Amino acid sequence: MTALIEARDLTLTFGETPALRGASLTADAGEVLALMGPSGSGKSTLLHCLAGILTPDSGEVHFNGRRIDTMNEAQRSELRRRTFGFVFQFGQLVPELTAEENVALPLLFGGTRRAGALAQARPWFARLGLDGMQRRRSGELSGGQAQRVALARGLVARPQVLFADEPTGALDSLTGEQVMELLVGTAREQGTTVILVTHEPRVAAYADRETVVRDGKASTLAAERIAP
Amino acid sequence: MTLLGLLEREPSHGYDLKRVYDEFFGRGKPLPFGQVYATLGRLARDGKVMVGEAEPGDGPDRKRYVITETGATEFESWLTEPVAPEPSLQTVLFTKVVLALMLGRDAQQYLDAQRAAHLRRMRELTELRRTGPLVDALLADHGLFHLEADLRWIDLTTARLDAIAEAVRS
Ligand SMILES: Nc1ncnc2c1ncn2[C@@H]1O[C@H](COP(=O)(O)OP(=O)(O)OP(=O)(O)O)[C@@H](O)[C@H]1O
Numbered sequence: 001m002t003a004l005i006e007a008r009d010l011t012l013t014f015g016e017t018p019a020l021r022g023a024s025l026t027a028d029a030g031e032v033l034a035l036m037g038p039s040g041s042g043k044s045t046l047l048h049c050l051a052g053i054l055t056p057d058s059g060e061v062h063f064n065g066r067r068i069d070t071m072n073e074a075q076r077s078e079l080r081r082r083t084f085g086f087v088f089q090f091g092q093l094v095p096e097l098t099a100e101e102n103v104a105l106p107l108l109f110g111g112t113r114r115a116g117a118l119a120q121a122r123p124w125f126a127r128l129g130l131d132g133m134q135r136r137r138s139g140e141l142s143g144g145q146a147q148r149v150a151l152a153r154g155l156v157a158r159p160q161v162l163f164a165d166e167p168t169g170a171l172d173s174l175t176g177e178q179v180m181e182l183l184v185g186t187a188r189e190q191g192t193t194v195i196l197v198t199h200e201p202r203v204a205a206y207a208d209r210e211t212v213v214r215d216g217k218a219s220t221l222a223a224e225r226i227a228p
Numbered sequence: 229m230t231l232l233g234l235l236e237r238e239p240s241h242g243y244d245l246k247r248v249y250d251e252f253f254g255r256g257k258p259l260p261f262g263q264v265y266a267t268l269g270r271l272a273r274d275g276k277v278m279v280g281e282a283e284p285g286d287g288p289d290r291k292r293y294v295i296t297e298t299g300a301t302e303f304e305s306w307l308t309e310p311v312a313p314e315p316s317l318q319t320v321l322f323t324k325v326v327l328a329l330m331l332g333r334d335a336q337q338y339l340d341a342q343r344a345a346h347l348r349r350m351r352e353l354t355e356l357r358r359t360g361p362l363v364d365a366l367l368a369d370h371g372l373f374h375l376e377a378d379l380r381w382i383d384l385t386t387a388r389l390d391a392i393a394e395a396v397r398s
Pocket residue numbers: 014015017018019037038039040041042043044045046199
């Protein structure tokens with residue numbers, strides 16, 4: 001079986017800083033893959049290359065049989081909007097919008113009409129234990145609540161791939177566990193592939209597999225190749 | 229002490245003690261009957277439990293055990309006293325790393341393999357805490373936090389490996 005996502009030998013330098021120095025990885029459809037590694041090792045940069053947000057200096061990124069590092073910006077932005085979902089560590093909700101409007105955003109950007117988008121957004125609130133908070137703005141939500149709203153936004157359009165960069169980074173353990181339960185539970189239910197950047201081992205333990213990024217290089221550990 | 233605690237809950241037969249023990253604390257390793265009665269015998273000898281009269285007609289297990297004042301007091305103080313916060317020093321991990329460095333072997337490779345093994349176990353425990361009863365989840369969490377602590381140590385050691393190698397060889 002061919003991988004859904006494959007990165008081959010990516011390099012990327014910001015000015016003088018080499019962020020990626022030959023990073024390769026694969027992820028299968030429906031797989032939850034954790035990217036771990038020290039701060040500054042290139043995890044976020046790698047994630048952004050996989051998601052078509054950044055273009056590597058060299059190397060290839062394949063998604064579902066298509067090469068995305070050579071696509072033009074319009075094609076990539078289309079892919080990000082229709083096929084990918086995103087959750088980041090913080091500062092993601094649009095403060096002027098209500099929670100339900102925030103959740104509905106990917107649908108609105110995808111061309112769904114407002115009433116339909118909000119109707120699809122609403123059931124997420126009960127599911128995330130946020131009933132009654134549909135109309136609140138992000139300033140009126142706790143960090144953990146806002147993070148769950150962001151998670152709903154990442155998943156509402158049923159993306160093929162969810163890219164999550166430290167989605168529990170700002171949360172306490174219990175709230176972090178809840179967010180991970182929801183993230184992994186929903187992804188498995190929807191068959192969504194998840195690329196999850198985290199430095200927390202307990203968060204990585206929700207994944208099917210982990211890849212360690214060190215000094216801009218990604219490696220699959222020897223022990224993983226042994227069948228469980 | 230666990231059996232004493234279960235007797236503080238209610239006077240019980242040996243068989244019931246074993247059943248409750250196995251359910252909550254056995255972790256797949258049932259307590260042998262012999263050990264239950266040996267412990268109860270010892271507690272009785274020390275005046276911490278009393279043995280009731282055998283109830284007629286029901287075979288050998290029909291004695292009820294009751295906790296005494298002494299037993300209850302001892303249990304109470306055990307229950308509230310913090311255990312010594314000894315870190316469970318993973319001396320094997322530590323020893324392997326130091327020896328590998330001393331002998332100029334590949335400590336990194338060992339640490340990577342250990343890291344992968346730890347994470348694999350953490351995945352199993354995560355699955356258990358997601359699917360199992362709450363009491364199992366509680367124990368799985370305890371294991372997860374400890375493994376996570378090991379993993380943090382492994383990562384820190386990995387990051388400092390060159391400096392440690394120098395310190396060990398000089
Ligand atoms: N936009 C940028 N401009 C310049 N340098 C950058 C930029 N983004 C990242 N870098 C550098 O690239 C390297 C990799 O950064 P990256 O954000 O991918 O690390 P990371 O593994 O995600 O770290 P963290 O765990 O701290 O989030 C770092 O040295 C960082 O300083």
